Amino acid sequence: xxxxxxxxxxxxxxxxxxxxxxxxxxxxxxxxxxxxxxxxxxxxxxxxxxxxxxxxxxxxxxxxxxxxxxxxxxxxxxxxxxxxxxxxxxxxxxxxxxxxxxxxxxxxxxxxxxxxxxxxxxxxxxxxxxxxxxxxxxxxxxxxxxxxxxxxxxxxxxxxxxxxxxxxxxxxxxxxxxxxxxxxxxxxxxxxxxxxxxxxxxxxxxxxxxxxxxxxxxxxxxxxxxxxxxxxxxxxxxxxxxxxxxxxxxxxxxxxxxxxxxxxxxxxxxxxxxxxxxxxxxxxxxxxxxxxxxxxxxxxxxxxxxxxxxxxxxxxxxxxxxxxxxxxxxxxxxxxxxxxxxxxxxxxxxxxxxxxxxxxxxxxxxxxxxxxxxxxxxxxxxxxxxxxxxxx
Ligand code: NZQ
Ligand code: ZN
Numbered sequence: 348x349x350x351x352x353x354x355x356x357x358x359x360x361x362x363x364x365x366x367x368x369x370x371x372x373x374x375x376x377x378x379x380x381x382x383x384x385x386x387x388x389x390x391x392x393x394x395x396x397x398x399x400x401x402x403x404x405x406x407x408x409x410x411x412x413x414x415x416x417x418x419x420x421x422x423x424x425x426x427x428x429x430x431x432x433x434x435x436x437x438x439x440x441x442x443x444x445x446x447x448x449x450x451x452x453x454x455x456x457x458x459x460x461x462x463x464x465x466x467x468x469x470x471x472x473x474x475x476x477x478x479x480x481x482x483x484x485x486x487x488x489x490x491x492x493x494x495x496x497x498x499x500x501x502x503x504x505x506x507x508x509x510x511x512x513x514x515x516x517x518x519x520x521x522x523x524x525x526x527x528x529x530x531x532x533x534x535x536x537x538x539x540x541x542x543x544x545x546x547x548x549x550x551x552x553x554x555x556x557x558x559x560x561x562x563x564x565x566x567x568x569x570x571x572x573x574x575x576x577x578x579x580x581x582x583x584x585x586x587x588x589x590x591x592x593x594x595x596x597x598x599x600x601x602x603x604x605x606x607x608x609x610x611x612x613x614x615x616x617x618x619x620x621x622x623x624x625x626x627x628x629x630x631x632x633x634x635x636x637x638x639x640x641x642x643x644x645x646x647x648x649x650x651x652x653x654x655x656x657x658x659x660x661x662x663x664x665x666x667x668x669x670x671x672x673x674x675x676x677x678x679x680x681x682x683x684x685x686x687x688x689x690x691x692x693x694x695x696x697x698x699x700x701x702x703x704x705x706x707x708x709x710x711x712x713x714x715x716x717x718x719x720x721x722x723x724x725x726x727x728x729x730x731x732x733x734x735x736x737x738x739x
Contacts (some may be wrong), residue, residue, distance in 0.1 A: 348558045348607040355601045357494050358520040361594065363586075365524050366484050369399050369441070370406025376480055376519040378439035381410040382432055384452045386444040387417060390486060393530050399443055399484055411435045416444065419622050419629070420451040422502045425465060428455035432479070442483045442518075446490025446499075446629075449483050453498035453516040456481045468511040469500055475513035483521040488528055488593040489539030489630060491546055491600020493521035501623055507709075508623030523597065525589035533580050537687040538630030540576045543596045544569060544680075545633040549612050550605035552644070552651065552719040558608045562654075565604045569659045571595050573683060580687050611719035614640045617727055620706045625698055634689035635696050638681040639734035644720040645673050652676065678739075685739045693735040703731045 360372060373381060381403065383396070390396040391414075403410050413428050431437070432455060442452035456479040458465030467473035485493045492498070496517045499510040528536070551565040571591055578588040598604060614637045621632040645652050653669040656662040656676020660683075665672045681691050690696040707727040715721035722730075 349555055349609070351606040353603065353606050354514055355494060355517070355603065356514075357518045357601070359494070359523060359597065360520055361523045363524060363526055365522050366395060366398055366527070367402050369482075369484060369522060370402040370404075370408055372482060372520045372522070373403065373408050373439060373441065374406050376439070376482065378408055378441075378480070378482075380435065380437050381408055381439045381441050382428065382435070382437045382455070383410050383412040383441050383443060384416065384428060384448055384455070385412070385414045385442070386448050387415065389530065390443050393527070395484070395486065395527060396443060399441075410441075411437065416448045416451045418445075418447050419501045419508065419626055420447040420454075420499075422454075422466060422500055424451055425454040425458060425500060428452075429458040429465060432459045438479060440479055440481045442481065443486070445485070445487040446492040449481070449485075449490070449492040449518070450498040450500060452481050452483070453478070453492070454500050455479075457498075457511075457513070457516060466500075466502065469502075469509040475511065475515050478513070478515045480519045481516065483518050484527075485521055485523050485593070486527045487531055487535060487539050488589075488596035489542045491543070491596055493518060493523065494597045494601035499619065506623045506626070508619045510619070521597070523593050525586060525593045528589050528593060529584050529586075531583070533583065534688055535628070536579055536583070537576070537684075537689050538628040539596065540572055540592065540687060541630035541634045541637075541684055541689055543592070543599045544572050545614060545630075545637050546599040547604055548637060548641075549615060550608070550610045551655065552611050553608040554648075554719060555608035561604060561607055564598075566658045568595050568599050568604060573659070576687055609718045611717055613717035613719070613722050616710060616716065617706075617730065620709050621696070621698060624702065624706060624709075625696070627696055627698075631690050631696060634684040634691060635693065635698070635734045635737070636730070638677050638684070638691070639730050639737060641677045641680070642674070642733055643726070643730045645670065645677070647720045649673050681737065682739045691739060692737045698735070700732075700735045703728055703735065706731060
């Protein structure tokens with residue numbers, strides 16, 4: 348096991364009706380003037396926004412609001428938010444929505460005290476040194492942004508999707524009421540599930556040996572997802588299944604299942620190009636990319652892939668031919684994604700084979716990238732070619 352620091356300072360406030368305590372937590376973390384930031388309308392339709400506003404009013408907290416965050420959140424909305432916060436002397440950003448809304452909130456939080464262009468943080472020109480505090484009321488189990496220091500923003504011009512990360516962007520508190528996710532369309536639920544599983548796999552495939560505790564935690568989260576996700580696809584109102592998935596989503600990405608070992612993240616890097624180019628859901632892109640990546644890198648450590656097949660997908664170990672076992676596990680993963688309603692190839696995703704060289708080039712790989720298997724631009728072309736034609 349490698350040395351590590353584990354820093355997850357967010358206070359998670361979990362359970363039914365907990366959004367009614369938003370005002371209390373804002374006060375606790377010193378908010379005086381809040382920007383309530385939300386998406387394209389689901390929180391208005393569900394009545395959540397009104398409940399949150401009431402909670403703030405009851406606690407005597409002033410607020411202003413900015414809606415309209417799109418999935419794959421855009422830089423244009425961030426600029427609007429930064430300007431509004433400066434004009435209104437906002438000192439705390441409250442995100443009410445999903446990962447896109449949280450990421451946009453984090454970008455605004457970093458941008459307000461920064462004299463330059465906030466995009467500097469996303470194109471590698473600058474590091475976040477100061478940020479307004481952020482709190483969240485989460486409405487979808489997926490990105491894990493409610494517990495992470497990451498933020499992913501798309502530059503409207505050229506649809507360039509890029510990320511940044513800083514412990515300063517970890518939310519002060521995140522309110523997780525699983526019941527809020529019951530209004531999600533099944534497709535969005537499934538996209539979230541794929542993202543959660545991908546966050547674990549990015550950490551599970553490691554070159555660090557003997558990190559049994561983290562391996563086992565990863566397997567536990569994956570097994571939970573395999574058991575609980577079909578339940579909510581079948582019955583969207585299943586509270587306990589929603590609760591298990593919601594907590595799995597947070598645990599999958601606050602890094603507790605990744606400490607003490609190297610991690611990969613190439614599937615995410617490849618996928619961000621897809622959701623940037625086609626504006627598809629991140630989880631849908633991962634459903635296409637990740638099994639293809641697994642097939643491509645299988646030989647790097649056949650026994651690790653075979654372990655995944657056995658421990659997570661219940662395959663029988665073939666000791667004579669472990670690669671067979673490994674490939675069976677990958678096939679089962681793809682089958683699971685298909686069965687919950689996700690695309691597994693380019694046609695189903697709405698992607699074009701002709702774009703493969705451009706997608707690979709746009710990643711801007713200098714030499715190689717990735718923590719498990721180092722990939723070149725040509726490797727990415729090969730992976731996308733497998734992904735393009737995959738079937739169950
Ligand atoms: O905008 P509204 O109207 O709220 O609708 C949203 C949106 O259309 C809808 N939705 C959310 N909660 C709902 C609901 N509809 C009905 N009922 C509810 N309770 O679902 C759609 C998707 O929302 P979005 O916020 O985009 O989903 P998600 O949480 O999957 O976030 C995706 C973004 O997060 C990034 C992705 O790249 C993508 O841009 N990621 C962020 C990470 C991070 N910050 O740590 C890590 C991830 O790997 C990921 O890259
Ligand atoms: Zn993700």
